[in-house]
Amino acid sequence: MRLGVLDVGSNTVHLLVVDARRGGHPTPMSSTKASLRLAEAIDGSGRLNGRCADRLVATIDEFARIAKSSGCAELMAFATSAVRDAKNSEEVLARVRAETGVALRVLSGVDESRLTFLAVRRWYGWSAGRILNIDIGGGSLEISSGVDEEPDVALSLPLGAGRLTREWLPDDPPGRRRVQMLRDWLATELAEPGKQVREAGRPDLAVATSKTFRSLARLTGAAPSAAGPYVKRTLTATGLRQLIAFISRMTAADRAELEGVSADRAPQIVAGALVAEASMKALEVECVDICPWALREGLILRRLDSEADPTTWVETSVQGVDAKSR
The missing domain is CATH 3.30.420.150 (Exopolyphosphatase. Domain 2)
Incomplete structure (x- = not known):
């Protein structure tokens, strides 16, 4: 199975494409990064500013297209501290899904x-x-x-x-x-x-x-x-x-x-x-x-360990928008 892992971190957005199978060693096929510095774009009210949100949406859309052209059967997209801390995270998550089709999940x-x-x-x-x-x-x-x-x-x-x-x-x-x-x-x-x-x-x-x-x-x-x-x-x-x-x-x-x-x-x-x-x-x-x-590999391993339902690749403590196919 070819998987794409889209990691929206505090500094960078990183797409890792791997070939993986249960019981096997995930093999990296490609890696694409963009430096967005999301944490620095959170304003005094605790909200991710509009300009950076625009860049985030555009980057996720571009990386989702790369994952699709790379033959990924599934794209696991998650965000960590910067999006988790933003007071308008739900608004940003909804916009990402509406404009790119990607269900970005926020990890605790x-x-x-x-x-x-x-x-x-x-x-x-x-x-x-x-x-x-x-x-x-x-x-x-x-x-x-x-x-x-x-x-x-x-x-x-x-x-x-x-x-x-x-x-x-x-x-x-x-x-x-x-x-x-x-x-x-x-x-x-x-x-x-x-x-x-x-x-x-x-x-x-x-x-x-x-x-x-x-x-x-x-x-x-x-x-x-x-x-x-x-x-x-x-x-x-x-x-x-x-x-x-x-x-x-x-x-x-x-x-x-x-x-x-x-x-x-x-x-x-x-x-x-x-x-x-x-x-x-x-x-x-x-x-x-x-x-x-580290974290990306942990997500891949958990996904491979999961049952047939791919939405169970992380526990219910994950917050965010439910999965939706493009």
């Missing part, structure tokens, strides 16, 4: 955490024992821990790299005082969630997912993406502390010149690194393995 933060954990569990297998996973998005931070495919604990916190950059680090470069203020605040915010996750059990394997963690690992010496997904990549707390001291003194333009950091991610990589540092400290983790699978 907890479902993001659960589905990402599923992907990580399938990647590492049962022999990994208890897995702890950390995922940093543009708008939220997800943490999960468990011994099965369904985590014992699945948390979602409003501590995304883009959100914290806008709220805490407006200057470029951010300045030592602001970095320390954010560091101290994150320690306080993560104290209770960290305790909750630790009480679930000590992990046999600590894992991190997301573009933020991949970039941080690359900046501390991990293999480039060109080396392929099966190369072991890790990020250590010591390497992360040294990296923060280095990149927090640089401008976003200078950070964009570093290998592994895109121009889109450069402005928020410092906040992302601080969230990673605080999360690892709160969870008492000194090193994490970088997993190449």
